[in-house]
Amino acid sequence: MRIEIENAVKTFERGERPALDGLSMTVADGELVALLGPSGSGKTTLLRAIAGLEGLESGAIRFDGEDVAGLDARDRNVGFVFQHYALFRTMTVEENVGFGLSVRPRATRPPKAEIAARARELLRLVHLEGYERRYPAQLSGGQRQRVALARALAIDPGVLLLDEPFGALDAQVRKELRRWLRELHDRTGHTTLFVTHDQEEALELADRVAVINAGKLEQIAPPAELYAHPATPFVCEFLGAVNRLDTPEGIVYVRAHEIDLTPPGTPHALAATLVAVRAAGPRVHVELELSSARRIEAELSAEAFAATGYAVGSALSARIRRKHTF
Amino acid sequence: MSLLSPRRAHAVAEAPAVRFLLLGLALAAVALFLLLPLGVVFAEAFARGWAAFAEGVADPDARAAIRLTLLVAAISVSVNLVFGVAAAWAVTKFDFPGKSVLVTLIDLPFSVSPVIAGLIYVLLFGAHGLIGPWLIAHGVEVIFAVPGIVLATMFVTLPFVARELIPTMEMLGRGDEEAARTLGASGWQIFFRVTLPNVKWAALYGVLLCNARAMGEFGAVSVVSGHLRGLTNTMPLHIEILYNEYNFVAAFAVASLLALMALVTLALKSGLEALGGK
Numbered sequence: 001m002r003i004e005i006e007n008a009v010k011t012f013e014r015g016e017r018p019a020l021d022g023l024s025m026t027v028a029d030g031e032l033v034a035l036l037g038p039s040g041s042g043k044t045t046l047l048r049a050i051a052g053l054e055g056l057e058s059g060a061i062r063f064d065g066e067d068v069a070g071l072d073a074r075d076r077n078v079g080f081v082f083q084h085y086a087l088f089r090t091m092t093v094e095e096n097v098g099f100g101l102s103v104r105p106r107a108t109r110p111p112k113a114e115i116a117a118r119a120r121e122l123l124r125l126v127h128l129e130g131y132e133r134r135y136p137a138q139l140s141g142g143q144r145q146r147v148a149l150a151r152a153l154a155i156d157p158g159v160l161l162l163d164e165p166f167g168a169l170d171a172q173v174r175k176e177l178r179r180w181l182r183e184l185h186d187r188t189g190h191t192t193l194f195v196t197h198d199q200e201e202a203l204e205l206a207d208r209v210a211v212i213n214a215g216k217l218e219q220i221a222p223p224a225e226l227y228a229h230p231a232t233p234f235v236c237e238f239l240g241a242v243n244r245l246d247t248p249e250g251i252v253y254v255r256a257h258e259i260d261l262t263p264p265g266t267p268h269a270l271a272a273t274l275v276a277v278r279a280a281g282p283r284v285h286v287e288l289e290l291s292s293a294r295r296i297e298a299e300l301s302a303e304a305f306a307a308t309g310y311a312v313g314s315a316l317s318a319r320i321r322r323k324h325t326f
Numbered sequence: 327m328s329l330l331s332p333r334r335a336h337a338v339a340e341a342p343a344v345r346f347l348l349l350g351l352a353l354a355a356v357a358l359f360l361l362l363p364l365g366v367v368f369a370e371a372f373a374r375g376w377a378a379f380a381e382g383v384a385d386p387d388a389r390a391a392i393r394l395t396l397l398v399a400a401i402s403v404s405v406n407l408v409f410g411v412a413a414a415w416a417v418t419k420f421d422f423p424g425k426s427v428l429v430t431l432i433d434l435p436f437s438v439s440p441v442i443a444g445l446i447y448v449l450l451f452g453a454h455g456l457i458g459p460w461l462i463a464h465g466v467e468v469i470f471a472v473p474g475i476v477l478a479t480m481f482v483t484l485p486f487v488a489r490e491l492i493p494t495m496e497m498l499g500r501g502d503e504e505a506a507r508t509l510g511a512s513g514w515q516i517f518f519r520v521t522l523p524n525v526k527w528a529a530l531y532g533v534l535l536c537n538a539r540a541m542g543e544f545g546a547v548s549v550v551s552g553h554l555r556g557l558t559n560t561m562p563l564h565i566e567i568l569y570n571e572y573n574f575v576a577a578f579a580v581a582s583l584l585a586l587m588a589l590v591t592l593a594l595k596s597g598l599e600a601l602g603g604k
Contacts, residue, residue, distance in 0.1 A: 053504055073507045080508040086501035090523035100509035103519070155509055 410487025
């Protein structure tokens with residue numbers, strides 16, 4: 001299902017900054033899109049507005065060209081996975097997954113046995129066979145997450161919306177589930193939007209990443225393009241460690257890993273002194289002080305840094321391989 | 327924990343005398359102020375044997391009082407349950423102006439003396455009250471009749487269920503209901519299949535507390551009842567009349583029955599807590 005958002009505006013409190021401030025974007029059928037932004041940027045509000053859990057002040061949301069403003073959340077056929085899963089604690093895993101089918105009006109409700117069979121099939125899909133009779137309280141975070149996903153998929157939704165799907169999980173489970181979600185998406189082909197504030201997660205998982213800031217869309221592009229050609233200073237600064245330099249040609253943004261350490265006096269390079277070294281596993285972060293007393297950060301592999309032979313106090317040059325201007 | 331516990335145990339073990347003193351005081355207080363009076367009630371009730379006890383309880387006026395108490399408790403508990411669920415639902419699932427005022431008002435019956443509650447109804451529905459004359463002209467008796475007793479009991483028990491439900495529902499948030507809605511559930515389906523099961527223990531707990539209070543209420547009911555024997559006397563009122571007539575055995579017989587009802591309620595409550603805590 002194709003989703004178009006046009007000039008969406010939503011304000012929660014009168015006189016406050018709007019949570020959505022004229023945001024427009026389109027998600028193609030079958031696409032996996034990440035909504036990336038700092039907390040309070042409006043990305044969750046946008047997700048809730050698509051689901052019908054929040055109304056818009058103005059603007060439109062269209063599913064396959066059809067305005068859904070008049071449709072309540074229950075009629076939008078949207079699969080929503082909540083940040084804290086919101087599993088029904090008084091129901092078993094199987095009842096949770098079958099809930100969406102069991103509340104259908106009598107005319108379209110499948111028989112009980114069919115609902116149970118469908119629930120078991122979905123639990124197999126999310127690798128939770130054997131957990132049908134458990135209660136949510138008896139599951140781990142990652143398992144609950146997958147039950148929530150199976151429950152959302154059970155209603156055969158037109159679009160799948162996930163709010164910070166990996167936010168409450170530890171790093172290991174997070175990585176695993178991330179890969180698994182990508183595979184699941186490739187298999188089922190649901191149009192999917194997920195909210196995240198983790199740039200790595202967004203870049204690794206999504207077909208396209210929508211960077212949202214202060215209720216507005218900054219840029220929507222495939223991960224590689226977003227990284228290579230950021231459209232705004234915000235996008236550039238939000239993705240990775242970036243140095244902001246005041247130069248005669250104006251403000252220039254330079255990524256930490258796009259700075260080379262070269263011998264002092266290198267032409268077209270900035271004279272600098274190495275003031276600090278932080279080793280973070282295979283990568284080394286180097287702090288340099290320029291002649292203007294401004295400090296910048298460079299990032300390179302541990303091997304490359306060892307090969308330079310520099311240490312704290314060394315005089316050197318910082319050669320900028322690539323810069324972004326706006 | 328394994329590092330901490332030996333040290334903590336040591337810290338506690340340092341003052342066994344203090345521990346025994348506190349424990350002894352607490353137990354003595356419980357025995358003196360709770361168990362002893364309760365025992366005395368039952369002892370007095372059976373002071374002249376089973377026959378006298380049965381006579382006191384089987385007296386037509388006593389039986390009328392028991393029936394009325396059960397009726398009043400049943401009505402006010404059911405109304406209270408509906409009101410409590412509605413109020414808690416409104417307060418926790420929606421934002422509206424005047425919400426904090428409503429929450430404060432729910433607590434009002436706890437802070438107002440029951441006697442005042444009774445007087446309010448006399449002022450409203452009494453023969454010389456605000457709407458009493460009109461009602462009486464239309465054949466509806468409220469004061470010195472069963473409706474007044476029910477109203478007064480409802481007033482004093484109003485907060486019980488709502489007070490239990492509001493914190494529980496606030497803790498649960500709106501996530502479950504929103505999830506149910508996106509899955510296509512209607513308002514009723516959400517309420518009966520998601521919200522109610524989530525709060526059923528809190529609601530039952532509130533109902534039991536409410537029931538205990540409804541059966542035992544004296545002050546408010548005393549003002550509006552008129553003490554008509556066999557008609558408007560609840561168990562507490564009947565006990566008072568018997569006592570004032572020096573009919574101690576009958577008074578304590580009915581009192582022991584009321585105490586027994588309270589004990590059953592308490593036992594149910596503990597059972598629920600054990601179940602709900604699982």
